[in-house]
Amino acid sequence: MHIEADVVKEYIENSTQVVIMAHRNLDLDALGSSLGVYYLCKTLGKKACLLIEDDQHEAGVARSFSELNRLKINLQIKKFSQIENKIDAKTLLIVLDTHMPNLVQNELALQIPNIITIDHHIIGEGNRIASSYEYIEYEQSSSVEIIIELLSHLNIYIHPYIATIMLAGIFIDTNGFFSKTSKKTHEGAAYLYLCGATLKELQYLLKEDIEKYNDRQRVISESKIINNQFIIAVGHEHYLYDKEDLAKISDTMLLFNQVEASFTIGKIDTDTIGISARSLGNINVQMIMEQLGGGGHASDAATQLNGDTLEGIRLKLKSIINKLEGGL
Ligand SMILES: [Mn+2]
Known part of the structure; x- marks a missing residue:
């Protein structure tokens, strides 16, 4: 499957203006794919804006914005209240990096009459955004990877720094080109290098707080290998983790000798505990997570309890894993 670039182009060309919106808590894949689409609209001569309600951003995203500013790359960034009365029947909304109505920056924007949804997350239960055109493909590593297919098909070359932000989006979503990475992912990265993305700038973008890194390492250092091929790490009692933190820990633990599948358990809310599960492909972690009320994909699954x-x-x-082992 691949995105129909000409269909997307036609929707943009037939619109009066394009509103680009991703999920709340903007991350680098959401921002990178949004910037790619913004560039596409601008190249097609369309009025476009990024709809962002978040006031605070994670470090990489905040750094991207200040650098875009310094480089005088002019972006139209609006809140819904600023565009509300300018929406007409031919306004187009492009939603990126999510397909769930309750996760977008502002649900009110979903009243825009024409919607395109582009995402790479597993389609879960619950509502998904009603769209005129949607492309939701779990096999693709990131939303950025999908947007690059659009741009390269239409022969559009983007600003080097935007290319770097997009590369960072892929880098984060694939855990450094380890998980969910295919030929398409590397082709996408190659395209970004062609546009002028640099690894040096990427490294600056991805710098993180030593405390946050150490927190993950502490959880990993207390992990236990069980039955020679599973590893379980448990977060600290008094610490709330982002789901991404749990996923990062599970991704890292797949690097260890013997480990075929990894699980990270941690509090994601005062009364909610999440598990992030990863597998190299020989063990189906989706089946394990389903027994705990979750779901996902054979090598990438999760649950919340x-x-x-x-x-x-x-x-x-542990008892689910032991039963599984007995059945092998
Ligand atoms: Mn993403």
């Missing part, structure tokens, strides 16, 4: 303790969930997971 309420009303239990970290230790209680660790024991449940």
Whole structure:
């Protein structure tokens, strides 16, 4: 499957203006893909804006914005209240990096009459955005990878720094080109290098707080290998993790000898505990997560549980793994 670049182009050309919106808590893939689409609209001579309600951004995104500013790359960034009365019947909304109505920057924007949704997340239960055209493909590593296919098909070369931000989006979503990476992913990266993306700038963008890194390392250092091929790490009792933190820890643990599947359990809310599961492909972690009320993909799955303790969930997971082992 691939995105129909000509269809997307036609929607843009037939619109009066384009509003570009990703999920809340903008990350580098959401920002990178948004900037790619913004550039596409500008190249096609369209009025476009990024709809961003978030006031605070994670470090990489904040750094991207200040650098774009310094480089005088002029972006139209608006809140919904600023564009509300300018929406007409031919306004086009392009939603990126999510397909869930409740995750977007502002749900009110979904009243825009024409919507294109582009995403790479697993289609879960629950509502998805009603769109005129949608392309949701789990096999693609990132939203950026999909947008590059659009840009390269239309022969559009973007600004070097935007290319770097897009490369960072792929880098984060693939855990440094380790997971979900295909020929298409590397072709996408090659295209970004052609546009002038640099690894040096990428490294600056991805710098993180030493504390955050150490927190993940502490969780990893206390992880336990069980039955020679599974590894389980448990987060700290009094610490709330982003789902991305749990995923990053599971991704890292796949690098260890013997490990075929990894699980990270951690509090993601005061009364919600999440598990992020990863596999190299020989063990189906989706089936394991389904037994705990979750889901996902064979090598990439997760769940969320309420009303239990970290230790209680660790024991449940362990017993599911033991039963599985007995059945092998
Ligand atoms: Mn993404």
